[in-house]
Amino acid sequence: MEETLSPLLPEGGIRRGTAVAVSGHGAMTLAIALAAEASRRGSWVAAVGMADLGVSALAERGVDLERWALIGLPIATRDGRLTADVLGAVVGGFDLVLLGPAIRVGNAMARRLLARMREHGTSLICALGNEASGNIAASLQPELNMMIEQTLWTGVDDGHGRLLARRAGVTVEGRGAASRPRRVLMWLPSTEGRVTCVESDQTSASAFDLGLEDIRQRRAG
Amino acid sequence: MAVVNLGDIDTCDNELVAAALEQFTPLAEALRPGLHVLGARGPSRYFGGEKAVAERVVRAIADAVPSAPRAGVGVADGLFAAGLAARVAAASTAVVVVPPRHSQPFLADLPLTSLADQISPLHGEDGTEALLDVLWRLGMRTMGDLAALNEADVLGRFGWPGLLAHRLTRGLGDRALQAEATGDSASVEAEIDPPADRIETVAFTARALADGMVARLARDGLDCVSIGIEAESDSGHASRRRWRHELRFSAADIVDRVRWQLEGWYRSPERPTGPVTLIRITPCVTAPADGRQLGMWGARSEADERATKALARVQGLLGAEAVTVPRLDGGRRPADIGRRVPLFDTAAEAQASPKKAKKKAKAAEAPWPGRLPAPSPAVVLAQPEPITVTDCVGTPVTVGGRGEASAAPQLLTDSAGRSRTVTAWAGPWPLDERWWRPSVRRRQARFQMILDDGSAHLCALEAGRWWREATYD
Numbered sequence: 001m002e003e004t005l006s007p008l009l010p011e012g013g014i015r016r017g018t019a020v021a022v023s024g025h026g027a028m029t030l031a032i033a034l035a036a037e038a039s040r041r042g043s044w045v046a047a048v049g050m051a052d053l054g055v056s057a058l059a060e061r062g063v064d065l066e067r068w069a070l071i072g073l074p075i076a077t078r079d080g081r082l083t084a085d086v087l088g089a090v091v092g093g094f095d096l097v098l099l100g101p102a103i104r105v106g107n108a109m110a111r112r113l114l115a116r117m118r119e120h121g122t123s124l125i126c127a128l129g130n131e132a133s134g135n136i137a138a139s140l141q142p143e144l145n146m147m148i149e150q151t152l153w154t155g156v157d158d159g160h161g162r163l164l165a166r167r168a169g170v171t172v173e174g175r176g177a178a179s180r181p182r183r184v185l186m187w188l189p190s191t192e193g194r195v196t197c198v199e200s201d202q203t204s205a206s207a208f209d210l211g212l213e214d215i216r217q218r219r220a221g
Numbered sequence: 222m223a224v225v226n227l228g229d230i231d232t233c234d235n236e237l238v239a240a241a242l243e244q245f246t247p248l249a250e251a252l253r254p255g256l257h258v259l260g261a262r263g264p265s266r267y268f269g270g271e272k273a274v275a276e277r278v279v280r281a282i283a284d285a286v287p288s289a290p291r292a293g294v295g296v297a298d299g300l301f302a303a304g305l306a307a308r309v310a311a312a313s314t315a316v317v318v319v320p321p322r323h324s325q326p327f328l329a330d331l332p333l334t335s336l337a338d339q340i341s342p343l344h345g346e347d348g349t350e351a352l353l354d355v356l357w358r359l360g361m362r363t364m365g366d367l368a369a370l371n372e373a374d375v376l377g378r379f380g381w382p383g384l385l386a387h388r389l390t391r392g393l394g395d396r397a398l399q400a401e402a403t404g405d406s407a408s409v410e411a412e413i414d415p416p417a418d419r420i421e422t423v424a425f426t427a428r429a430l431a432d433g434m435v436a437r438l439a440r441d442g443l444d445c446v447s448i449g450i451e452a453e454s455d456s457g458h459a460s461r462r463r464w465r466h467e468l469r470f471s472a473a474d475i476v477d478r479v480r481w482q483l484e485g486w487y488r489s490p491e492r493p494t495g496p497v498t499l500i501r502i503t504p505c506v507t508a509p510a511d512g513r514q515l516g517m518w519g520a521r522s523e524a525d526e527r528a529t530k531a532l533a534r535v536q537g538l539l540g541a542e543a544v545t546v547p548r549l550d551g552g553r554r555p556a557d558i559g560r561r562v563p564l565f566d567t568a569a570e571a572q573a574s575p576k577k578a579k580k581k582a583k584a585a586e587a588p589w590p591g592r593l594p595a596p597s598p599a600v601v602l603a604q605p606e607p608i609t610v611t612d613c614v615g616t617p618v619t620v621g622g623r624g625e626a627s628a629a630p631q632l633l634t635d636s637a638g639r640s641r642t643v644t645a646w647a648g649p650w651p652l653d654e655r656w657w658r659p660s661v662r663r664r665q666a667r668f669q670m671i672l673d674d675g676s677a678h679l680c681a682l683e684a685g686r687w688w689r690e691a692t693y694d
Contacts, residue, residue: 070545
């Protein structure tokens with residue numbers, strides 16, 4: 001995994017055969033960034049049920065578009081078995097699978113899916129979006145739960161500038177090595193267009209937090 | 222599987238032979254004039270053994286076409302072995318039966334050049350000659366020599382043709398084993414009006430039908446191994462025959478079969494008295510395409526193969542359009558810059574017009590004044606969402622002729638009626654595309670808006686209406 005994202009991942013990467021859940025504003029960007037590294041290393045990535053994924057954003061994260069497949073699930077799919085069949089096929093053929101927020105999977109199905117993921121060594125990233133209903137995430141028992149809790153865009157004022165960069169506070173909860181919730185500050189992305197974790201040493205972290213406070217007060221005032 | 226080899230016979234006699242063979246099984250298929258295939262399992266149960274069937278076939282042909290050369294019938298597990306057995310049989314005892322699972326020892330003593338025989342799937346393929354040439358220079362003389370090698374080594378050194386050759390020498394590689402029968406729904410037909418009294422006219426119509434059918438099957442990742450050709454005449458006669466191909470039918474192959482069938486039909490005792498009015502082609506048996514002709518994403522590794530298979534399965538479940546691949550293209554709006562190309566299109570695109578694909582790639586890199594700089598939105602709505610944007614007194618925000626907002630946006634209401642306060646915004650950036658053609662002209666004023674929940678959106682005002690086009694999620 002890319003070094004700049006390693007603070008998010010206690011084991012240095014997404015373990016094969018496990019799931020990671022990402023939620024909050026910016027979940028899509030973070031999910032793409034997590035997948036991009038695997039993609040650059042030559043892994044095949046499938047994005048299922050992400051009908052609105054922005055292709056230029058993929059390219060900006062450095063994704064290898066030649067090894068990225070988009071699979072549209074009909075939105076009105078009440079047929080859980082069809083979803084399960086599709087996911088089963090995808091998990092068998094890809095190293096990394098991204099799931100969109102609209103996908104619903106029952107408990108029994110999730111267990112079968114997990115077994116298949118372990119069998120094929122496939123990792124899953126669930127982008128839960130803003131309504132962290134966590135339906136699929138809960139049943140898939142994600143190894144890591146990344147919740148983007150605070151975000152702040154810079155570069156835009158009242159009628160001036162343009163979106164430049166976004167700062168975000170991410171809480172990472174997990175099992176095993178990462179059972180204690182940790183807070184990671186990130187650029188999502190930075191002005192240079194990179195998704196990186198901010199230095200985790202205490203001083204710069206608090207400076208980042210202060211910066212957040214400062215801007216918020218200015219806006220309120 | 223039984224193969225009947227009559228050597229070179231004319232299409233008229235061939236029609237009589239085909240009729241005689243249909244008495245044994247309705248699924249008699251012709252590879253070409255003088256070379257026919259029968260499923261041997263059913264008839265052999267009925268007539269008491271494969272040898273008995275084969276002998277009856279020889280007699281039936283001799284009765285039906287006394288002038289025909291002596292038939293050779295070969296029976297084996299696969300088409301390739303059965304075909305070579307029939308060739309041996311024609312030159313000797315009339316019947317050669319290779320016991321089940323004994324194809325490899327039977328083939329082992331035959332010369333390596335048999336791999337280029339008419340009956341071989343490698344016949345006429347690109348690279349077959351070169352492959353056999355190299356194998357010959359490596360000192361291999363019989364198919365047994367090749368079969369003795371390790372499969373993985375052969376694949377690594379010679380690629381796909383080598384693998385197929387290796388499988389053939391071991392009595393494998395017969396595609397019918399994994400083939401699937403298709404229903405009549407896949408058939409294509411054309412009425413010929415005015416009715417055609419010349420075969421070339423029918424062949425011309427058949428060419429268009431065959432092109433469409435083969436392209437459609439290729440799009441679904443299928444090769445056609447066996448087809449049914451039906452022709453009707455205005456005198457009420459009809460001709461139905463099945464044809465098999467050793468590897469897969471191309472459109473030109475199908476047209477050849479149509480020609481052969483009609484020639485035979487018009488010269489047979491049951492010839493129609495009128496011109497042809499209808500031609501119908503049905504793909505009877507299809508097999509998963511092995512992907513050679515797809516060449517989807519460049520080099521094929523094991524991971525490529527796995528992913529391709531999974532995607533084919535998903536296409537089977539959801540329809541071919543459900544699987545797309547992202548492509549960058551020229552344009553100014555996010556939905557134009559990043560396109561989703563259906564999977565089968567990318568294959569066709571790359572194969573049909575490398576020039577066009579290159580042009581597209583160039584368009585993506587060219588500067589597009591008016592394009593918003595990075596970061597790009599991670600969510601681009603396939604269907605922009607209609608919204609309303611109002612100022613602090615509730616009046617809809619508009620953009621004047623000078624490209625300035627009438628007031629600062631204050632409240633954004635989405636299509637579900639939920640409102641959020643706009644905490645920061647930027648714009649408007651005008652976009653005037655294709656102003657030289659009124660029918661496709663687009664004029665937009667674009668805004669970036671940050672809402673009080675921290676989300677950022679790309680909104681556009683077009684012809685007095687507001688749309689949310691993308692979200693910087």
